[in-house]
Amino acid sequence: xxxxxxxxxxxxxxxxxxxxxxxxxxxxxxxxxxxxxxxxxxxxxxxxxxxxxxxxxxxxxxxxxxxxxxxxxxxxxxxxxxxxxxxxxxxxxxxxxxxxxxxxxxxxxxxxxxxxxxxxxxxxxxxxxxxxxxxxxxxxxxxxxxxxxxxxxxxxxxxxxxxxxxxxxxxxxxxxxxxxxxxxxxxxxxxxxxxxxxxxxxxxxxxxxxxxxxxxxxxxxxxxxxxxxxxxxxxxxxxxxxxxxxxxxxxxxxxxxxxxxxxxxxxxxxxxxxxxxxxxx
Amino acid sequence: xxxxxxxxxxxxxxxxxxxxxxxxxxxxxxxxxxxxxxxxxxxxxxxxxxxxxxxxxxxxxxxxxxxxxxxxxxxxxxxxxxxxxxxxxxxxxxxxxxxxxxxxxxxxxxxxxxxxxxxxxxxxxxxxxxxxxxxxxxxxxxxxxxxxxxxxxxxxxxxxxxxxxxxxxxxxxxxxxxxxxxxxxxxxxxxxxxxxxxxxxxxxxxxxxxxxxxx
Numbered sequence: 001x002x003x004x005x006x007x008x009x010x011x012x013x014x015x016x017x018x019x020x021x022x023x024x025x026x027x028x029x030x031x032x033x034x035x036x037x038x039x040x041x042x043x044x045x046x047x048x049x050x051x052x053x054x055x056x057x058x059x060x061x062x063x064x065x066x067x068x069x070x071x072x073x074x075x076x077x078x079x080x081x082x083x084x085x086x087x088x089x090x091x092x093x094x095x096x097x098x099x100x101x102x103x104x105x106x107x108x109x110x111x112x113x114x115x116x117x118x119x120x121x122x123x124x125x126x127x128x129x130x131x132x133x134x135x136x137x138x139x140x141x142x143x144x145x146x147x148x149x150x151x152x153x154x155x156x157x158x159x160x161x162x163x164x165x166x167x168x169x170x171x172x173x174x175x176x177x178x179x180x181x182x183x184x185x186x187x188x189x190x191x192x193x194x195x196x197x198x199x200x201x202x203x204x205x206x207x208x209x210x211x212x213x214x215x216x217x218x219x220x221x222x223x224x225x226x227x228x229x230x231x232x233x234x235x236x237x238x239x240x241x242x243x244x245x246x247x248x249x250x251x252x253x254x255x256x257x258x259x260x261x262x263x264x265x266x267x268x269x270x271x272x273x274x275x276x277x278x279x280x281x
Numbered sequence: 282x283x284x285x286x287x288x289x290x291x292x293x294x295x296x297x298x299x300x301x302x303x304x305x306x307x308x309x310x311x312x313x314x315x316x317x318x319x320x321x322x323x324x325x326x327x328x329x330x331x332x333x334x335x336x337x338x339x340x341x342x343x344x345x346x347x348x349x350x351x352x353x354x355x356x357x358x359x360x361x362x363x364x365x366x367x368x369x370x371x372x373x374x375x376x377x378x379x380x381x382x383x384x385x386x387x388x389x390x391x392x393x394x395x396x397x398x399x400x401x402x403x404x405x406x407x408x409x410x411x412x413x414x415x416x417x418x419x420x421x422x423x424x425x426x427x428x429x430x431x432x433x434x435x436x437x438x439x440x441x442x443x444x445x446x447x448x449x450x451x452x453x454x455x456x457x458x459x460x461x462x463x464x465x466x467x468x469x470x471x472x473x474x475x476x477x478x479x480x481x482x483x484x485x486x487x488x489x490x491x492x493x494x495x496x
Contacts, residue, residue: 051343051496074346086341087292098291101284102345 001027001063003149003180004048009057011047016204018043021057023199023209025149025182030175032195032212033184034268036276040204041184042081045153049079061149075103078142081153084126084134092137093122096144103145111144118170132163139170143179150174152183156190168194188269200272202279220256220263221270223248233259239274250274285347285355292341293356295332298325298363305370308378312388316437319400322367323407323433326360327426330415339419343496350488353416357408357484364404368397384457389441394465395454398472403436405472405479409486416487416494 002024009021018040025031035041046052048059050066059066061073087095092115100106115122118136126134135155142150156164164187171181171194182199185191191198191212198215200208208215222237223246224230230240230247236259237249250271256263266274301321308315333339342352375392378384384391390399411429415422444455453461454468 046496049343050349051340053493053495070348071346079344081340086337088336090292090336094291098284098288099345101287102347 002060003027003062004182005058005060006044006048007058007060009044009047009059010055011043011052012055016040016043018047018054018204021201021204021206023206025180026197027180028175028178029196030171030181030183030194031197031199032191033182033199033201034186034188034191034272035184035201036186036272039201041186041201042153043204044201045079045081045151045182045184048151049074049077075105075145076147077149077151078139078145078147079151079153080135080138080142080155084129084137086126088127089125091123091125092120095126096122096141099141100144106145108144110146111140114140114143130163132159132167135159135167136170143174147179149180149182152181154184154186156185156187164190165193188267188272191268198268200275202276207275207279216266216268216271218253219250219266219271220253220261221248221266221274222251222256222261222263233261239277241274241277248274250278282351282355282358284345285342285351286358288342288345289329289355289359292336293329293333293338293359295325295328297328301325301328302363302367302370305367305374308371308374308392309381311382312386314389314437314441315386315392315396316390316400316403316440318371319364319367319404320430320433320437322364322404323411323426323430325363326411327422327430329359330356330419330422330426334419334422339496349492353412353488353491354484357412357480357487360408360412361480364408368400371400372397379457389455390444391455391457393454393456393458394462395468398465398468398470399440401469401472401476403433403440405476406436407433408476408483409479412483413486413490416491418494 004025006024007022009018011018021044033041033044043052047054048066050070062076064073066073096111100108118133118140120133120137120140126137129137139150156167159167168190171183175181195212197211198208199206210218225246227242227247230237230249234240236251236255238251240247240249250266251261251263301324304321305318307313307318339352343349378392384393386392390396407429410432411425414425414428443450445451453464458465
């Protein structure tokens, strides 16, 4: 069952547009939403909850249309956008006291448990927290009303490697507890560590949506000694680029096999770099 | 709505918003354009909205399980509470004024029922100007307030001038209570009806604009 289904979502700005964005997040999965800076990740995530008003398209959570069931759906999801960006001078205790009143199923015991688990002091203010702790407080708020789906916009951006690793560990723990997660990032390592599925956006369009492993297996990295040698396969190569040792490119796995090219498995970073390079040609 | 209103009072209320309520005591100034007292109430609302902008209130609010239009309705209800509190406090101070100084005011409208009727009208005009502008772009709260305050002061200028120009103002409305009581009651009723109507319109326009706003 899908906890989130987006179909043909469009949003037009003067210099940028989301074009028929379509993807889904399955129950109990962690989906990594990747793309370079400015690809449209934040606009998509904000459009899901109508923080940004889409021009067209449909968004369904837990099988229900968001526009028609906005309040009920928001009870079941948590949106975290890079930590706490509100009321930086108010104590966490006060923010929680205000927030809990919006949720009939708020679980105070769970909230206290998450404060303990994340080592958060309720007497502190968001201003006094590191970026990682701010994200954790947002998570504590979201999880204390038993959010079944977490939507996180670049939660690891700006965190040191240790804090990032801790946060990703939390994602995996939450997944075991039955929470589905959609998080955007441009940090490849985050995805490799915990994403089950990949949704790849480039310039406002979804280029790929697949389980992580099959996405990785669908491409191969090829290298050539010189540009002349690569020329023969030019039409089949994706994002061909020259470096000091020759040329590198990406090919579809089926193409690599049919042409008997000397190809190696491609990692996520190679795939992203070459796809972006191809898109910019 | 209960949770939203709690949020308004717990997080949004600026200390000056409460402090400005006490400026209802300006009704005790012997000769003063008494309508100005109600400007401070609007200033308090502005400070609350300004504080909201600085604290990311709009984003926090839309994150909660509410509809966008509820956020607008709660803020306007919050303003109505403050405006009502100011009117009630001002009414109490006007009673004190009558006891201590008498209702008469050489600088403008006397402290009487008509003053409150016209003040309700002015607050309604402020609401219908400020909130639709504010919810078109909450980031430009200062600009929205400048326009609404300018219109409010223009209204005050017109109403105070009428006390010196129009005979009905000069001879009937600008007199101590209970003289010309039915006429003043009519003004109070007229003001109250317009306040409710204009505030309702402010809410509807602001809701429509906020629904289209990208947060």
